Amino acid sequence: MIPLRKTLAWSLAVLVFLAVGCDHTLPTDAPADAHEAAFKQGKPTGHEAGNNLSYPVIWAEGVTKALPGTAGVEPVLNGAWWYWWGTTGTDPDITPLSCAPDPEYPAYCDDGLTGVEPTVQPGPSPDLVLAYLQKDPQNIWQAGSADWSTSPVNVHWVDWGDNLESVDWYTRSQVRAEVVLFQDLVTPMTEYQMRHTSGWGIDEVHGLAANLSSQPILGDGTRATVYSPCARFVIQKLLVSRGDPALANLEWVAGDGWTEAEGVEDDLINLPIFNMAVHEAADGPGYYNAEINVKGRIIYGYTWNVRRLNEGAGDYRLTFSFDQSCGTADLNTFFTDGVTEIIVPLEEEIETAAATEGESPGGGGTPELDFLNTLTFIDISIHERGGGGGGSGKKGGGNRK
Template sequence: MKMFQSRSKIIVSIVATLFVVLFGFMANGCGGGGGGGTTTTVEAPGVPINFVVAPSAVGGELSATLSWAAPTTGGPVASYELYKYTSETPTPNHLISLPATTYEFIDNAGLERGVTTYWILAAKNAGGETSTSPVSYTPPGGGAGEVDKYGNNFAAAMIFADGIGISNEVITGEWTENNISLVDYNTGLRPVIEENASVLPYWDPTTTYLKDGVTYYKQQTISTWQGEWQDGTGTEQNVTAKWGDNLISQTLNTGSVVRIEMVLSKALDTNMTAYNMVSLYGEKDVEIYGTDKTTYDTNTSFVFTAFASLKIEQIDENNNTITVVEDQALFDNVPDGPGKFAAEINVAGNLVYGYVWDLPTNNIPAGTYRITFTLNAPSNVIIGDVAVPSEGEPDTFPVLDSPTQVHIDITIHPAS
């Protein structure tokens, strides 16, 4: 029996060897001289031609139509890759991949009057990408008094803890799902009073995007919708504080521009209404979200208090302050833009406290920095917990100092 098994293994081995030899011979061709297999090289496409941008006929001056024609040289196009940046954020970000049979794209999200937007188009296949020069468009107007610089729509649930909106105005009304005449503009949420929407929500047919067979209405367009909010005056709001993930997940150096974010949220006893939101395309500064108009009941709400402040200080190894870099309360008289601590609705439709810390512009040296978020009187918000990240070292995790204060320590490395 053992001899039979051994001979079987020998026979299988011989057959396998013959198969490998025969397969290799066939793969290399039956002709003489063994030179090995051939490698196919794909030629990259040529440059797309006639790449132009113009105001969209259907979307108006804040909607741009990009059009082009296929390259006349190079290999076949597998896709077109579109990149976008502005005069204010001059770093190209990937916007969207388009099929090789597409020769037009309407960009109707995020354009601003007086701000020049640039697009770069690349034809792509396995051989590489070949890009055009940038094309640009500047919507006319700009400056004070602009009313059609569309912001983001709030899509989640929110409690205004102090009865004060993100506009720093006292709330006088209540949430309405579909009656524009009852909108409380003091919340600071869209629609703002200058938009003169006739209905709420307002679904503009020129701002749609089809994804996976579903029609979505984009953020940063004339379309408006509003998740449910409540006036929380008189009720203590016990929240969880969460710092933005990038403070832990990214390696920061003296050449970084650091986005600091804080979110306050709480569990609800009674569900509230929120809109389903989906990331449609783009990344970083040019990512676009939208909703398919459907709503859902949520048991979690964002919480906003007007009495919040942010402090950044460099500390030594004994946690002593070396220098205070920033100490700013919400609604302090600081110009809009980087360096202003503010509450805002992000592209996903959520509420965040945000601050852009431009390290190279402000000559911030390497070292350890403590970022502290504080709730000041007369806020009725209590921080009951702080979210612990799923990655990173424990000594870099956020710390709950008190029911009104939380901090996180970060390291700024020298730029390489």
């Protein structure tokens, strides 16, 4: 049930603990200024910080991204935090058990009242931690990173967003297209555990997990994401069904997209309506880029506003590839047969992704790997809903920002 996802986590905690009549006393050594900061959450003020890196990253071409903090330096945790002690519910209706500390009685959950001693405490649970929130300039940390540009990086795992694999979409949709590249590590790197404290989607908040003495809790650090500025993302409308065997007659033109192979008379695919690479990105929306998400991982992402950018209902091919040259670097990231695999989402992950989009599971696409061209693609369906849409044009499109 979707409304359950949007229930404030501390409100759920109130219901849980009023029911059990908990009177547990909780000590905490968190700094006083952090208690105060925990209540300054609300609408963005324009002074929020970016997300911190919590998950290790490999710089495949030796090109880095600007990150908050310094690798190898202990996290600075003087900002806002929440209590977190687990989750409740089952997929797709899982809700974090969490709350902000009360500004006057920080061992209790904030009840929103002034001058009244709260009655609800976090926990009791062996999983109870403090979660220092992302996007707070007084919370700064940086996970491990490494330059792997001296030898080819053969990616181990490719993960497309579960939303693309779980449901079909509409001509009025906002489609979030994410790709994450993972590499298994022989030598672990610094990773910080994270906790989901509240919200979903654009309102989702995560924080670095620390014990009740504000000491960060480390993760295993046995897997890293891979960053390449050579990554390119292309969207094209198919002119036949996505299951049509004739699509085997398409060939990839690096930097341009898919087209019919020489000698093929049937029109199978339109020119790209979006075609951009990370190394071409500038500030502002409309570009393709890599970012640190709220969980602290570097991901590739693009929000496709289908209402403004489409060629009518039908099937579309989304392709993630690499340019041979990207700025000052040459490609050093590869999808290799026998090494690279697609991460297949679990059934509960499909259900959760579908519920997040307000849909029932069904539809979605199946990602594929093309080792010859070092790319991966997924074909998804866009349906008409309530009119609108962007119309269609044979071989129309072109690059739009």
